[in-house]
Amino acid sequence: MNSYKFLLLLVVSTFIFSCKTPTDVVYFQNSKDLEKIKSTNSFTPVFKVDDVVSILVSATDMDAARPFNLMQGASLPSPSGEITATASVTSGAEPTYLIDEEGIIDFPVLGKLKIAGLTRVQIKDMLKERLKIYIKDPIVNVRLKNFKITVVGEVSRPGSFTIPNERITIIEAIGLAGDLTIMGKRGNVMVIRENDGVNTYHRIDLTSKSIFDSPVYYLAQNDVLYIEPNQAMVKSSKGRDNTIGVVLSVVSVGLAALALILR
Secondary structure, three states: OHHHHHHHHHHHHHHHHHOOOHHHHOOOOOOOOOOOOOOOOOOOOEOOOOOEEEEEEEOOOHHHHHHHHOOOOOOOOOOOOOOOOOOOOOOOOOOEEEOOOOOEEEEOOOEEEEOOOOEHHHHHHHHHHHHOOOOOOOEEEEEEOOOEEEEEEOEOOOEEEEOOOOOOEHHHHHHHOOOEOOOEOOOOEEEEEEEOOEEEEEEEOOOOHHHHHOOOOEOOOOOEEEEOEOHHHHHHOOOOOHHHHHHHHHHHHHHHHHHHHHO
16 A cells, blocks of 8 residues: 555656646736737847848939949949949849958949948938939838848757848747747747857846847847756756656556556
8 A cells, every 4th residue: 555655646746747837838927918018129130240231223214223233343433424334233133242341342333331330221321322423313222131040949940040021029030940849948048149249148038028128029130049948858868868758757657556556
């Protein structure tokens, strides 16, 4: 009888300690019903070294805009408007530029332009101002081509994701990665952000609504989101696979207890 009680207690204890409580896994726990939560943060991408940027110039007179859309080489036009192009851009293609280590791109006709540290609007305004002497009412379209984020750790689908609209929240990023696994620490998620060669580490709590006020609620290009494993997962990693081990141990104990009861 003592053996039966011991085995029964062991089974119950195994189930209790292998299960996670709602406070470990539920998001935004302190939000109230119908409560309006507005993020106080806003995000506008700032262009950085090694970013790939596409810049397309257009105007009513497309012949005047063509030399500014060359993939390579164009002769310097005069302010009088006489422009002689030495190359042509492929139809439908967008000229792209890699921002070098000094934050500069080499733009057709205008030459070297420093755009690192500027927003899209600032780059557009700068280009429009410089293009006015060559083009009447220039239209400038600027896009960041390599906006991507990386999600690693305890998620269902870790990997890097390209974001076409250059705007993504941490919640959307987690959704792209298939959500956290049951072994992921929701209360201690890390966002690694690089600026000018310096990494900054931010820790956030997904179980609290305070996430909406976090400075990393909106992710920047090349951010890395790391989901740390919980303590149970860390301990299990020292041996065989945790999931299989727990299941086999619970089943074994359960069968032993059942056999003892049926005697």
